[in-house]
Amino acid sequence: METAEQTETIFERIGGAQTIERLVDLFYDRMDTLPEAKGIRAMHAADLGPTRDILKRYLSEWTGGPRLYSPEKGHPRLRQRHMMVSIGEDERDAWLLCMRGALEETVSDTEALEGLYEKMAGLADWMRNKPGNPHDVRRGRP
Helix, strand or coil, X not given: CXXXXXXXXXXXXXXXXXXXXXXXXXXXXXXXXXXXXXXXXXXXXXXXXXXXXXXXXXHHHHCCCCCCCHHHHCCCCHHHHCCCCCCCHHHHHHHHHHHHHHHHHHCCCHHHHHHHHHHHHHHHHHCCCCCCCHHHHHXXXX
């Protein structure tokens, strides 16, 4: 009898929905309190409840957990959805500062934490949309 080799997802490895929930809550708590995050906090609505919910659903799916985001929202198109705000290196760094701290408080598996942070850092860098962004230059945009 053949058995299929199962691969544990990052979602499972970090602790599933409970960890994603705590991660997002700590992330936005940091955004609310860290002076370095004042600029990115100002980009959000006063009530972070809906935004927290969207990020929880997105991260659940992005880490290999239940598909909670795309059935309602479709393809993430994250950069396109964020074009109404100006995102440069400072905004990227502030976002990553908040996320790094939240990850360190929620993910005990060091290897999973580092891998997840590395992927998030790449995604955060891709989100930059200010003029002169190297991602746009490669695509032939000024």
